[in-house]
Amino acid sequence: MSTLDQIAKLSGFSKATVSRVLNGSRHVSPDTRKKILAIMKEQDYVPNRNAISLSKGRTQQIGMITMNLNELILHFMNGFVESAGRHGFQTIIYTTGGDSQKELQALEDLKRKRVDGLLILTSVSSPGLIASYRKYGPIVSWQRMDHPDIPSVAMNQFEGYALALEHLLTRGYTRIANAFGRPSSINTQSRREAYEQAMAAYSLPVDEQWYYSSIYSIADGERVLRSLMEQQNRPEAILCANDLVAAGIVSEARRQGLGVPENLAIVGFDDTELAKTMGITTVRNPVAGQAENAFRLLAPALLGKALALQPLAFSLAIRETT
């Protein structure tokens, strides 16, 4: 492995000049540059990244913290990796499994200068703790963080949910149930608001018995459908917390011989591959756009210049379940 020093010796120029060639400085004569480049090529030279990182105090790496990996998160990561890559940044994944110690490890890596910035996808640490690492570098979050120092790219799901409702209502569905996720979350609140406003707009009653809560997974979805079957006064449609839940409801409906959408219309959320596969109508979540924006939020600190955020909106993917 040849080093910059060796290239300098072999070429007869100083390390400084070689470094200039490396960094594309204009203060090198074309002739000198050519000679040095030739020697580099001949020696199969590549600069050592650690030396660069140490010297510059930056690594060109960004850490992405997540409790686990699922399709949606993956999508987000892909978008982020892409955006970061365009600006010369690599990414490294910290999967914590919800272990706060591992999360701390990742945060410490910002301090230890292994990464120049941090993207938080999902975490268990308190916003306060996370924010205390802001002094070591920029941090951005996917979900809303409720802390002035941690910007996020979270979107108000009111719009998305309203879209889905509008779709169902204009198709004539009036008895519409909801499978919500975490009851206390802002997303659930927004969705609930959207629901109540939409129902009111159509002069339809809001029935609390059509609020399911803490529904997250396929299994949860299956359970919801079964409990729904036992109800008198069944809903004609159901809006789900995410596509997983919708998938669970769809497949359980099939097992139970309940016609979809004749007897029950189903709408998912996020528009994952699963929804596409199963032909589930769903709300398209512009995840890649959010990822791009996440990088842009880091840009001032990383690039020294701000990048304008791009406007994003939910839309509808209408398929076979409505």
Place this chain on the structure above:
Amino acid sequence: MSTLDQIAKLSGFSKATVSRVLNGSRHVSPDTRKKILAIMKEQDYVPNRNAISLSKGRTQQIGMITMNLNELILHFMNGFVESAGRHGFQTIIYTTGGDSQKELQALEDLKRKRVDGLLILTSVSSPGLIASYRKYGPIVSWQRMDHPDIPSVAMNQFEGYALALEHLLTRGYTRIANAFGRPSSINTQSRREAYEQAMAAYSLPVDEQWYYSSIYSIADGERVLRSLMEQQNRPEAILCANDLVAAGIVSEARRQGLGVPENLAIVGFDDTELAKTMGITTVRNPVAGQAENAFRLLAPALLGKALALQPLAFSLAIRETT
């Protein structure tokens, strides 16, 4: 940000001693250690990883190269990240999108000492090119590489396929079709062998018209089912290249009103979440085990000691499609 040097000055000891404390050397008096640790804590000191990496010549990072991310690859990565983490290694993902330039970038990062080793999940580069980077560090592959310097954790799919066949044959299915992937691949060859041997063992004819090739995706699966419907002499069962294909066949069968498994039994391959969701019988691929083994193959170079590979086997996940 305090440095080792500052800790040394504040404590009155030398940098060497502070370094010893950091690295848990036994040649430090308990008293000294305590004092130094106290100062470190007080100063909120953490060592700079770049300095360590440069000095030691190792980064404790392993790169994972993949063209794209899907459920199976993610599974593998998760297992690998887990294994690597247990031994103090972090991982960094290179998604290349099949771009050979990006792949080269990742390989160069081994040379530039950004990573200590490389795991190749999927790639377009020639084994020869990849192998030429072996001199800069250990490289291991998921798929078979056909190069003596690049070990792989690929499994012979003969066994897995045989398992699925045995399952179908003992259930009385005799007209069994195959949806193969890449025709020239070793996996396809193994599967074909397994098929022909199993059929022979049951004295059943092998009908070439039941060989579908280059079938990879959900859409491909759907197409296969449609073409199958037009055949006279339809098969009673079909073995698929992967779960995606099986999912496509299952959902298209549903649309066409073809009873599964009464009219057509379907078996997938890999046992992904999708197969579980859709209740598809499939061959369980021990991906996490392969990932663990992948790390173990890197161990000699990374840890300086060999770790025994764990034995792995395919098994069957019997669900609703058979």
Place this chain on the structure above:
DNA sequence: TTGAAAGCGCTACCAA
């Protein structure tokens, strides 16, 4: 048990 000092490979400032 402790310290001095020479690296690790590059950048960046100051002169020339």
Place this chain on the structure above:
DNA sequence: TTGGTAGCGCTTTCAA
């Protein structure tokens, strides 16, 4: 345009 040189923050002999 080029060179000299002092860092960047840690590890690792070699001595004491």
